[in-house]
Amino acid sequence: MKDLNTDKVILAKVVRRHTFVLGASVALERMHVAVMDDGTTRVITERRPEHFLPDAPRVVTFVSRRVADEEDFRQCVQRIREMEAAYTTQEVAA
Template identity: 55%
Template sequence: MLDLDTNKLILSKPVRRKTFVLGKSVALLSTTVAVMDDGAIRVMTERRPEYWDGLAPLSVCFKVRPSSDGDNFAQTVQRVREFEACFITAELPELD
């Protein structure tokens, strides 16, 4: 998976994640908020293969900036839930 900010391959693995299925989106399949094994919190997005133009990667992610006021994972999940609300058709159970 490619990091959108650095354009580098991400080698860390998710240890906790929450996935939203974006069934009402034309271009995207899902968005996942994950805590990685290096402690970083990332938002990962997967494009629909039929929407793929062959130039951009199918899956991309970006690192979330740390916050000083609580659980950054929960805050990020809530922000994604609100931001993608009109596209979400399912919210999958959290995985550890």
């Protein structure tokens, strides 16, 4: 996946994730809030390929914040839940 802020490929692995299925969105398929093995919380977005240019990356990410405790992950999940409420058709906690 490609970082939207730095344009670099992210190699960190997901330790924990909460997925929002965006069935009502035209541009996006899914959005994940993930805690990575490097201690960052990332928002990972899977784009619908038919909505973006063919050479645009399909999976992109950005850092939400550095995780100091469990609360940061939950706050980010809640923020995405509120932002994407109109488009979310399912939530999956993993």
